Amino acid sequence: MTTDLADNDTLIAGIVAALRTVHDPEIPVNVYDLGLIYRIEPKDAGLVEIDMTLTAPGCPVAGEMLAWVEKAVIDVDGIDKVEVRLVFDPPWDSSRMSDDVKLELGLL
Numbered sequence: 001m002t003t004d005l006a007d008n009d010t011l012i013a014g015i016v017a018a019l020r021t022v023h024d025p026e027i028p029v030n031v032y033d034l035g036l037i038y039r040i041e042p043k044d045a046g047l048v049e050i051d052m053t054l055t056a057p058g059c060p061v062a063g064e065m066l067a068w069v070e071k072a073v074i075d076v077d078g079i080d081k082v083e084v085r086l087v088f089d090p091p092w093d094s095s096r097m098s099d100d101v102k103l104e105l106g107l108l
Helices: 002-019 062-074 099-104
Strands: 037-042 047-052 081-086
Touching: 002 037, 002 047, 002 062, 047 062, 062 081
Parallel strands: 047 081
Antiparallel strands: 037 047
């Protein structure tokens, strides 16, 4: 059982690293540290489900961002299928950003 948890932690760490390569085009920050990723849930058979949001519901590159996330995560070892779901509840706000990002953007 411990091995499964360790494997899951390793898988999630790889997914997070992949998500950090995807940047919001309007804010020069990756989607993970920006707080746009609400849920990462590895499933059986190499499937991972990801819930994400956008900084604004009217984001002109919404569809493209979902595809960027899927493309980045599908390259992680152990992942064969990625399902990215766009959610708006709860609405995103700057409190979801990591402290490093807030500092970088002058919000701290």
